[in-house]
Amino acid sequence: MKTPTPPVSPADPVRDYLGAVEREAAALPADRRQELLADLAEHIDVTRAERPHTAPGEILAELGDPRTIAATALAEAGSGGVGASVPGGAVPPVRRGKVHPLVPLLMLTLPYLVTTFLSDVPGLALCSGAIRIAGGVLLCTSVHWTPVRKVVGVVLTLVAPTVAGIVWRETTVAPAGDTPALVANLVVLAVVAGTSAWLWRTRRA
Numbered sequence: 001m002k003t004p005t006p007p008v009s010p011a012d013p014v015r016d017y018l019g020a021v022e023r024e025a026a027a028l029p030a031d032r033r034q035e036l037l038a039d040l041a042e043h044i045d046v047t048r049a050e051r052p053h054t055a056p057g058e059i060l061a062e063l064g065d066p067r068t069i070a071a072t073a074l075a076e077a078g079s080g081g082v083g084a085s086v087p088g089g090a091v092p093p094v095r096r097g098k099v100h101p102l103v104p105l106l107m108l109t110l111p112y113l114v115t116t117f118l119s120d121v122p123g124l125a126l127c128s129g130a131i132r133i134a135g136g137v138l139l140c141t142s143v144h145w146t147p148v149r150k151v152v153g154v155v156l157t158l159v160a161p162t163v164a165g166i167v168w169r170e171t172t173v174a175p176a177g178d179t180p181a182l183v184a185n186l187v188v189l190a191v192v193a194g195t196s197a198w199l200w201r202t203r204r205a
Contacts, residue, residue, distance in 0.1 A: 013056045014044055017066060024070030028077055036073050042143060042204060049147045101144040101203045105196040107135025108157040112192050116185040132158055144203040156195040161188045 018037055025033050040063065047059050063069065111128035118124055136158040140150050168184060 013060060014041075017060045017063075020066035021069055024067050025073055027074055028070075032073070032077055036069075040069070045146070046143055099138055099142065101142060101200070104135045104138035104142060105199055107131050107138065108153075109192050109196045112161065112189055116182075116189055129162075139199075145199060149199060149202055153195055153199045157192045161192060164188060 018040060021040060022033065022037055025036060028036065043063070044056075044059055047062075048054070048056070051059075111131045115125055115128045136154050139145070139153055139157075142150070145153065164184070165188075168181070
């Protein structure tokens with residue numbers, strides 16, 4: 001009786017690409033090599049999320065030849081002229097967050113905290129809203145979170161509090177009085193702060 005042939009695992013071009021970079025960059029210190037691989041993987045993930053219909057092979061081709069990337073990293077690390085015999089070519093810079101991940105989280109949380117306790121200051125609500133919108137934009141354009149976490153973060157820290165505030169002010173659903181308003185603001189503030197803390201814990205290094 002013929003022994004059945006085990007199924008062959010489908011090829012993973014991204015894994016093969018990163019494996020090739022790791023082999024070519026074997027002369028790098030282990031920590032620098034892992035940093036390089038993490039940066040490349042992050043760039044690939046972000047690009048695939050932004051351009052879901054682009055084939056993985058096209059994204060990898062844009063990054064460049066693994067030997068070129070490894071040679072550039074070796075040259076930057078001062079490992080000698082190893083890259084001299086490697087085909088030349090500009091290596092696209094790996095995307096890094098230009099803004100510290102704490103910045104958008106603070107911009108989304110602190111203004112709401114201030115307006116909760118200083119709601120009577122003229123113009124403060126408008127300034128707070130502008131800062132929080134800017135924080136939402138920075139969160140959406142950051143490379144420190146996946147697209148799903150960005151959506152969840154924006155909804156819970158910006159969209160939901162804004163909608164809740166409009167409903168509270170413009171309808172008769174909310175109970176009258178300063179105390180219910182303060183309690184509601186504190187609940188929303190807890191949600192915003194909790195979401196920001198979650199985003200901080202789940203950020204990419």
